[in-house]
Amino acid sequence: DIVMTQSPDSLAVSLGERATINCKSSQSVLYSSNNKDYFAWFQQKPGQPPKLLIYWATTRESGVPDRFSGSGSGTDFTLTISSLQAEDVAVYYCQQYYSNPYTFGQGTKLEIK
């Protein structure tokens, strides 16, 4: 199984400041035949289902504010929120959809400082 490890487990950032969450996979999720990373980021607010933010590691889902961006390839990935807003308070999960089982990271709780 591919193990997804997020850091940090929790993060407090001031409004308007940058928030950065990292995710490392135990093996590469880059599929060589199409040069795509099978990797996504999700946001989950309390009492709500997860919401897809980023897929193919860097592609922003339709309707997601452009302050959210994804970077990285292979085994190391980053989610950046360029200017934290109050509505961004949530738990963020990374996930690989490269191979069964399609594993998630343990989650990073993002709060306002």
Next chain:
Amino acid sequence: EVQLVESGGGLAKPGGSLRLSCGGSGFIFSNAWLNWVRQAPGKGLEWIGRIKSKPDGGTTEYSAPVKGRFVISRDDSKNTVYLQMDSLTTEDTAVYYCSTGLYFDFWGQGALVTVSS
């Protein structure tokens, strides 16, 4: 607008069974790959299974903890995917979500399954 609505959750006894349904609308259901993901109380997300569209073979995949106990099926005429859960244990207590596609782009609100004696 894409909508997914899970139903069938509730209380089951250890060793018992439960069937969840997930109805979809706002997209071409018959072409969709459908996933089930669960979240135990206060815990993270766990993928448990997927069914591909019939044009893509209609095959199913499962995670190790549920393989042999859970079965995913679909009825495209009813725009519904099912999760049959047998031999339930307390470890299966969770909110169960259905989600579409290769990269889980849409999610239902979830159905709570509680396994307790």
